[in-house]
Amino acid sequence: MVSTLKNVRPAARAAGTVDSFLESIGPGLDKGELPARIFGDAEVHATELDRVFARGWAFVGHETEIPKKGDYVLRPIGEDQFIVVRDEDGVIRVLLNNCVHRGVTLCRAEKGNTSHFRCPYHSWVYKTSGEWMGAPLRKRAYKEIDAKSWGLKAAPHVETVHGLIFASLNPDAVPLDDYLGGMRWYLDALFNLNESGLTVLGDPQRWKISANWKSAAENNIGDAYHVPSLHRSGEDIGIFPDIESGGAGGACRHLYFDEGHGMILSEGFLPEPMWHKTGFPKDIAATFQLDRLKPEQKDFLESYALTAGTIFPNLGIARVPASAYAGAPPVIFTVLRMWQPCGPDAFINWNWILGLKSAPEQYNKDAYAASLAMLGPAGVFEQDDSVVWEGLPAAGRSAFSRNRRMNINYQLGLEGMSEYEIDSKWKWPGHATTTALGEAPQRAFYRRWLRDMTTS
Ligand code: FES
Ligand SMILES: [Fe+2]
CATH class of the missing domain: 3.90.380.10 (Naphthalene 1,2-dioxygenase Alpha Subunit; Chain A, domain 1)
Incomplete structure (x- = not known):
């Protein structure tokens, strides 16, 4: 798969500088002018990841790509990679492809069918719904773990329109119909x-x-x-x-x-x-x-x-x-x-x-x-x-x-x-x-x- 990540992250942003620049754009846009800077600036881009891609609704695939339970594909939202999977109940989930134990990239195949996801590092195992399922030596190693808290990070909203799958990473997102x-x-x-x-x-x-x-x-x-x-x-x-x-x-x-x-x-x-x-x-x-x-x-x-x-x-x-x-x-x-x-x-x-x-x-x-x-x-x-x-x-x-x-x-x-x-x-x-x-x-x-x- 083509590498999708670049080292331009929101933390790199100089707080305030980009905001005052963005605030200055509106009057020009009314006259049909936009600064060239918005097309080549790392700070503007990092702000887009936060305020556009992590906030709205993103298209992640078509239902016919994952027709069966356990089918999955890897898809980006902004610059983050997600597993788009039909879980064992047939529900489409959009799960961040990073193990919550140490953040390791969990799923390495760009598509497939599976009963679970197992991390290559310490072998934590997750259900296709993203729930934490187990780990090696569980009875000795994780006697007290709160399994419900340690599932994969999931997009809070997933909806489909005539087969088109959309997800939003924003818990407060408006319904997809309103967005469209x-x-x-x-x-x-x-x-x-x-x-x-x-x-x-x-x-x-x-x-x-x-x-x-x-x-x-x-x-x-x-x-x-x-x-x-x-x-x-x-x-x-x-x-x-x-x-x-x-x-x-x-x-x-x-x-x-x-x-x-x-x-x-x-x-x-x-x-x-x-x-x-x-x-x-x-x-x-x-x-x-x-x-x-x-x-x-x-x-x-x-x-x-x-x-x-x-x-x-x-x-x-x-x-x-x-x-x-x-x-x-x-x-x-x-x-x-x-x-x-x-x-x-x-x-x-x-x-x-x-x-x-x-x-x-x-x-x-x-x-x-x-x-x-x-x-x-x-x-x-x-x-x-x-x-x-x-x-x-x-x-x-x-x-x-x-x-x-x-x-x-x-x-x-x-x-x-x-x-x-x-x-x-x-x-x-x-x-x-x-x-x-x-x-x-x-x-x-x-x-x-x-x-x-x-x-x-
Ligand atoms: S990083 Fe995934 S099990 Fe440790
Ligand atoms: Fe064209």
Whole structure:
């Protein structure tokens, strides 16, 4: 497994210094300005681990990865590693992967099935629920131990939404539904297409990118403006049907939420008559049971099924078309992406490709291949994005940029700046815009980020 830890911890923070810096950001954000420093600063990053990742809700995997009792996978929340396990009662637990005897990393395999976890150091043993179960020479060595107090540290909240597993490390966290806000309505539509639902197609891929995790989050939330520019080669080599239609000038719009989540929605992406209104091929769409949804959700799906978005802070969703190779017909694929922070200037991109249980095996294989060609570790779009994001942490840690307060520009779509307005006729949850020629979702993301970062 890729090493996930860096020596940047909250204790290293110079108390007060970072807080006064963070307090100074708000007025600039209202004008579409954010200091470059927030993308390359160790103190800001350490504060994020405390106030964003240890406080909100984090995506840790999909239920189909751990279908049986005893199944487990190792997953990060912030920079900490957890065991996500289905215990012997079938309950999903999220357990810190550190033995409470001396803190040793407990589970060394990145996935598997087990009846218990045994520490390699002194062989303390824990149940899959995390409870303390025993130790060598127990009757002589631990006559008086209070077993209930010495279980593994567990995330206090774990919830699922249509197979997506979320955990919160915050005992006082709001319920997941409240955290998701209006985004929940759209997740219900996108991930509840039929009773059999979605399944992971193999393990998530992981690769490390030399950039700040927020660059991926704010890109996926709706940076349409870069698509025809940076990803032009996708059309040139024939793996993306119409690059302009995927950009800010196409039939796209933004949707964003005060909770910091957002999406880009696309209509009319694909050539008729092969495609159903949901964006899927007609034979695949025939397996959907859209009457399970509210009529308005069905209406939404049949208008804007193709989308990418971010759930604050670091979960990405994409359902878009691509071709596995030049000339192949485009296939709709669905991926979940999680941007695991590794210090301020690196993150690990986790990439789950999902298939429809109701689809023929070949369709899922084609979607898998198309997804890899576009957004996999060597995907054409992925390479484009990850290379350009590398510059920002350098600007963020530069003494020159810090002293001169170099700001990054988020002014696209501010009032009067572009053809971009709030759509007052939008019928469904969230704030929708008339085009995608703006950065309202990014500003909402950073407003949420700043709220969390300035609440101690
Ligand atoms: S450190 Fe785990 S049993 Fe001692
Ligand atoms: Fe991109």
